[in-house]
Amino acid sequence: MRTVDISAAETTGDRRQLINVAYRLLGSVTEAEDAVQDAYARYYGLPRSRREAIRSPTAWLTTVTGRICLDLLGSARARRERYVGAWLPEPLPARAEWSQAGGADPATSGDPADQIVLDESVTTAFLVVLESMTPAERVAFVLHDVFRYPFADIAGVLGRSPAACKQLAASARRRVSASGTPASTADQADVVRRVKEAWEKKDIAALVRALDPAAVMTADGGGMVGTVLRPVEGAARIAQYMVAIADKAAGLELLERSVNGAPGLVARRAGVVVTVASLEVVDGSVTRIWVVRNPEKLRPWARAGNEFT
DSSP states (O other): OOOOOOOHHHHHHHHHHHHHHHHHHHSOHHHHHHHHHHHHHHHHTSOHHHHHHOSOHHHHHHHHHHHHHHHHHHHHHHHHHSSSSOOOOOOOBOHHHHHHTTOOOTTTOSOGGGGOOOSGGGSHHHHHHHHTSOHHHHHHHIIIIITOOOHHHHHHHHTSOHHHHHHHHHHHHHHHHHTOOOOOHHHHHHHHHHHHHHHHHTOHHHHHHHEEEEEEEEEEOTTTSOOOSSOEESHHHHHHHHHHHHHHOTTEEEEEEEETTEEEEEEEETTEEEEEEEEEEETTEEEEEEEEOOGGGGHHHHHHHTTOO
16 A cells, blocks of 8 residues: 555545545445545545646545445455455444543544544444445445435445435435344443343353343454354353353453443453454343454554553
């Protein structure tokens, strides 16, 4: 990837916005950063006369970033077929935890993870639903429903008519609606706490009570660390698996932390974050657990993780 010298004063706002768009489209901080960097490289690679003729550099950069992400999404399925086990989005810590850990101001930080706004459009549950969409649906939905770009502009990204883009967004919206309504943050935090306490006590019965009977746990180790390669289904099997892990994981510390803006769990050993878990709570029970253990996806937690208390 070519590095571009970009004026911070000129592009801080634009870059932050583009990183936020790209992360929601790709589910990967690293890929989002690369996509945005590529867009800037293309912009500054234009002859000066062509750059000066662009009426809105922000709109131009957004369009190009969207096209780059669309291309990446198109090839993602093939790449993920070679991925060892399940692929999950990269989890992000809360910005407050960055601040408490002495992290840089998000407005000036060079770390793209610091610049991502954590809201309902980046919860793990939402990102997983986005993964079920076609690349075109995902781009149309994210740009329109999340960032409020008009379909006329989205048409320039997708190379389709505004009417076709509107249909794509509507189809994606139906997928989101079908995924159900998650619990409030307070209710989710209460259930997450019950799971943590039951896990620490190795209480299988309590874990089963906290889980929906048809709950599913999916883990992402990327072939770099040990974990289940296929989803574990059913409350009893998940509870038994969690207790078995607790028996083997001497010295593992479990913490309640915000994961992608929602209550979740973080496990660390010797001060190093080794696992980040997101939980989906519906009607007071955990319906889905997404566990990320791939060290490459835990890089945003490395700095903040050392300061967790």
